[in-house]
Amino acid sequence: MPDTVQLEVFRYRPEEEGEPVFDTFEVPYRDEWMVLDALNHIKDHEDGTLSYRWACRMGVCGSCGMTVNGEPVLTCAAYLEAFLPGPIRVEPLRGFPVIRDLAGDLTDFIEKLERVKPWIIREETKDPSEGEYLQTPGQMAAYRRYSMCINCMLCYAACPIYELEPGFIGPAAIALAQRYNLDSRDDGAEERHEVLSEHEGIWSCTFVGECSAVCPKNVDPAGAIQRYKVDATADFFRSLLTPWRDR
Amino acid sequence: MSPQPRSPAQHVSDPIYPEAANPKYTRHHPRWHRRRIPIFWWLRKWVYTKFILRELTSQPVMYAALLILLHVWIVGRGPEAYETFVEWLRHPLLVALHLFVLGGLLFHTITWLNLAPKALVLRVGERRIPDVLVLAAHYAGWILVSAAIFWLLRGG
Amino acid sequence: MRRARDPFFWGLFSAGGMLAALLLPALFLIVAVAAPLGWFGMTAHVDWLALVGNPLLRLGLFGLLFLAFFHAAHRFRYTLYDGMQLYHLDALISVLTYGVATVLTLIAAVVLATAG
Ligand code: SF4
Numbered sequence A: 001m002p003d004t005v006q007l008e009v010f011r012y013r014p015e016e017e018g019e020p021v022f023d024t025f026e027v028p029y030r031d032e033w034m035v036l037d038a039l040n041h042i043k044d045h046e047d048g049t050l051s052y053r054w055a056c057r058m059g060v061c062g063s064c065g066m067t068v069n070g071e072p073v074l075t076c077a078a079y080l081e082a083f084l085p086g087p088i089r090v091e092p093l094r095g096f097p098v099i100r101d102l103a104g105d106l107t108d109f110i111e112k113l114e115r116v117k118p119w120i121i122r123e124e125t126k127d128p129s130e131g132e133y134l135q136t137p138g139q140m141a142a143y144r145r146y147s148m149c150i151n152c153m154l155c156y157a158a159c160p161i162y163e164l165e166p167g168f169i170g171p172a173a174i175a176l177a178q179r180y181n182l183d184s185r186d187d188g189a190e191e192r193h194e195v196l197s198e199h200e201g202i203w204s205c206t207f208v209g210e211c212s213a214v215c216p217k218n219v220d221p222a223g224a225i226q227r228y229k230v231d232a233t234a235d236f237f238r239s240l241l242t243p244w245r246d247r
Numbered sequence B: 001m002s003p004q005p006r007s008p009a010q011h012v013s014d015p016i017y018p019e020a021a022n023p024k025y026t027r028h029h030p031r032w033h034r035r036r037i038p039i040f041w042w043l044r045k046w047v048y049t050k051f052i053l054r055e056l057t058s059q060p061v062m063y064a065a066l067l068i069l070l071h072v073w074i075v076g077r078g079p080e081a082y083e084t085f086v087e088w089l090r091h092p093l094l095v096a097l098h099l100f101v102l103g104g105l106l107f108h109t110i111t112w113l114n115l116a117p118k119a120l121v122l123r124v125g126e127r128r129i130p131d132v133l134v135l136a137a138h139y140a141g142w143i144l145v146s147a148a149i150f151w152l153l154r155g156g
Numbered sequence C: 001m002r003r004a005r006d007p008f009f010w011g012l013f014s015a016g017g018m019l020a021a022l023l024l025p026a027l028f029l030i031v032a033v034a035a036p037l038g039w040f041g042m043t044a045h046v047d048w049l050a051l052v053g054n055p056l057l058r059l060g061l062f063g064l065l066f067l068a069f070f071h072a073a074h075r076f077r078y079t080l081y082d083g084m085q086l087y088h089l090d091a092l093i094s095v096l097t098y099g100v101a102t103v104l105t106l107i108a109a110v111v112l113a114t115a116g
C-alpha cells in the first residue's frame, strides 16, 4: 500500500479565475479513509479555502455527492482504496451549475421535487382523535424501496438526459412521486400525474438506466419511471378504447 | 403550463436582500460555472456508448422489417422473380451484411428482454414476483416463439 | 392532444419493441440467410405462397411490421434528439420519422392485402 496518494481537485474560484482549474494535492493514504477524509485533510492542512459539502459522514444526509474518477459517488462512502493508484480526480456532480469548487447549485432539484408534491395528499382527513391510518406490511412493501431516497442527486449527475434537457424532472423526483402514488393512504396520484405526464416529466426519459446503477440506496428510479410509463400508456389506451368510462 | 426551472436571475425580488434589485445579482453567487456537453457525450463512458448502440438497433429492426416485407412482395410476383431474389440473397456481401443485421437484432432482443422486469411489476396477492422469474419467463417465451417460427418455416 | 402524443407513440414503441425482440431474429435469420443458403437443412423452397395465402398469418405479419416500423421510428427520433442534440429540429424530426413509419405501414398494408 502506498504512503500517499495524489488528488486532482476541481477548483472554481469565480473571483480569481474565469475558468475552472485542477489543483493537485498529495495526501497521506490510509486504508480506512474515504475520499471525503482526504478532502477534509486537504481543507485542514493544505488549503482552507477548498469548498465542498458534507455533514453526516455515514451515507444518510446525501450532501457529499461528487464525481470521483468520472463516477458520481457519495464521497463519505467511497474508499480511497477503490481508486488506487491515483491520481484521483474529484469534480463536482455533473448537471448542476457550479457555485464554487465542488459545490453545485441544487435549487433546480429542490424546485422539481416540490412540484411532484412528495407528501401524502388525502381527499378526506380524519381527526387525530379518530386514530391513525393503518397499513399492512404488504401495502408498505409497495412503496418502501422508493422511500429510501436521501436526495443525494447522484442519479441526476449520472443521467445524460438531465444534463442535455435541463427541464427534465429527473429520476429521484419521479421515484419520490411514485413513493407517494403507491402509498395506500395517498389520493394525490392525479395531481402528480399533471406534472409527470408532461413531456419533461416521464417522457424525456429514454431508459439509459444509469440512475439506478449509481443510486447508493438502491431506490431504482429507472424502474419507477418505466413502471409509470407503462401505467400511463395503459391508461391512455384504455380511455381511448372505452371513452365512456372516462371520468 | 409547466413551470420553467427558475434561472438564477429570477431570484431578484427578495425583500431581505436589497441588493437583489441589481439585475446581475443572484442570491447564492454572482457567477455560476456551467459545463458544456460535448456532441459526442455518449463516448464519455462505456455505459453511455452501450446505450447509444442499443438505441441504434432501431436501424437493424427497420431493415429486417423491410426485408421481410420485400420478401412477401417478391413471393407474390411469381417463381422467377423469387429465384432472382434468392440468388441475390446468396451474394457473400449481402450474407455478411445480414449476419451483421442479425447481430443487431440479437442485441435488441437481449437488451430489451433484460430491461423488461424493470417495467413490469407482477404481483401474486401482495407478493411481488421476483425479477429473475419475470426475466426467465421472457427468455422462455422468446425461445418458444423462435422454435415455432422455425417449425412453421421449416420448408422441405 | 399534446398529452396524448407521448403515451400514444410510446405505446407503439414498446409493443413494437417486444414483438421485434421475440419474432424478428428467427424470422430474419430464416428469410434472409438460412433459407437461401440452405442452413439447418432448410431450403429456399418453403411453400411461401401457401403461408402468405393464410389471412391470419398475413394479419399477424402486418401487426408485426406496423409496430416494428413505429418502434424504430420512435427510437431513432430520440437518438437524433438526445444523441445528436438536435432539440431545435424536433418538429421536423418527428414528422420525418413518424412520417416514414406511416408511409411504410401503408405500403405494408397494400402489399399484404394484395398478396396471396
Ligand atoms: S434516487 Fe438514489 S441516487 Fe437519486 S437522489 Fe435518491 S438516493 Fe440519491
Ligand code: FES
Binding pocket: A054, A055, A056, A057, A058, A059, A060, A061, A062, A063, A064, A065, A074, A075, A076, A077
Ligand atoms: S456526508 Fe452525509 S451522505 Fe456523505
